[in-house]
Amino acid sequence: MTDEFLQPWRRPAPLHPDEHLNSMVVRMARYGGMSVSDFRVKYLARKPGLDVAYDPRAIRRLSVIAGHDLDALLANSLLPRPDRATAEQTPWKRVAPGMLASDGAEPYARRAWSFRAFPCDLDTSEVLLKHCPRCRSVLRWDAVRIEICATCGFDLRNHPPSYWPSHEVADMRTIARGMGYGLLGAVPDAPIELPAPFDVLTPDEKLEALAWCAQLRGLIDRSGTEGSQKTAYLGLPIARSWPDPLHQIADLLTRQVKADFYGAFGTLLHHIRHKRPCSLNDAVVLEASKALDIARKTNSRPASATFPRQYLSLQVRRAPQPQLRKA
Ligand SMILES: [Zn+2]
Known part of the structure; x- marks a missing residue:
């Protein structure tokens, strides 16, 4: 040049x-x-x-x-490196209005705001905006200034900030450190500490496993949470208390289909096989069969006030009926 x-x-x-x-x-x-x-x-x-x-x-x-x-x-940059997890990015601009307002004359967008895994700023917990509060357009990178909506010219710094619950932001920070992008500045990156069988996974597999755990959490609390990088922080408490959540699901499931143990086993396997890292296969299936066995014995007793009857919103999968051949 x-x-x-x-x-x-x-x-x-x-x-x-x-x-x-x-x-x-x-x-x-x-x-x-x-x-x-x-x-x-x-x-x-x-x-x-x-x-x-x-x-x-x-x-x-x-x-x-x-x-x-x-x-x-x-x-x-966001270029891939062997020591980084493959993190999903948003193609649009996301901003924290309160932080832009505190930047002074030259507001700037933080790198961490583009990661789908984090709905808020990791330092201040301020919720990120994806849409302009005035015209509802998606925020684009081609605005003349970072703090301006490209469609209607609204100064995003005028929008009052809101904040994400702090206990969930703590889990997001743990995930951010494990992704290897140096997102927390002064706090160095560190692997996400998880119990067996998650402890041996690569950073990519851990993200995948946490997304899967978020989906299991959706079964337990009946919220229907989808498993994705966006919800991985919701899976962290599930992975940390493993295998208790699996036993909880097995218990809820056997209460629902007490008379149909094999149907329950098939349903559980279907849900635990869905979207989890392949390297967890043996460990999870073994734990699932153990959990169902314990749950079946426990639930042969009538439900009590201290152990209330509760149901999973699961469609129980029935074993296929044998096809009779016509003579
Ligand atoms: Zn606008």
Whole structure:
């Protein structure tokens, strides 16, 4: 790149160690007096709307234009690495209005706000907005400033902040440290500590297992929680108290279908096999059969006031009936 090419960016760009690279792109486009789309296409060789944080070539160009060390920008990127979990990102912009308001003259978007696993800011617990509170449009990266809605021009800093329950944010932080992206700044990354059989899993498998545990939690509390990275933090208490939740499900299930043990076993296997990491197969099936056996013996007694009768919202799977052949 020639000096003439870099002329609009003689002004040095601030670099925040926790900034999303798309946020820096918005700032650089404004310094250059052009739209974000034009800047991405002409200077970063990206198509409009696509994310810069995954593209090594665009990051290299950005480091030259912004005047920052390439390694510093790569550290802020979302590029995959062997020591990182494969984390799902949101393609749209999410912001914490209260934090943008406290940033002063140059608000910026944090990298951690793009992870689907976290519905709030991990430092302050402030809930992230995905839609503009005024026009309900999805927030896009091509607004002239981070704090502005690209559709209606609303200043997002004017929206009153709300906060996520702190006990759930503590579980999100544990997951964030285990994902290996350095999302908590001063607090170093660390593996997610889980009991057997989850202890031997890779970071990717642990995320998958926590999503599966969130789904099991949805069976126990009848909330119907889906298993995904978005709900993985709800699975952390389930994984930590393993195998008690499995025994709880077996117990609830045998109360529902006391007379049909094999139907209950089939139903339980169906639910525990769904979406869990394959490496857990043997350990989980063995524990499930043990849990059902214990539950069946326990539930031969009548229900008492201290052990109330309760039901799972499960569709019991019946064993297929043999097909009779016509003579
Ligand atoms: Zn709007």
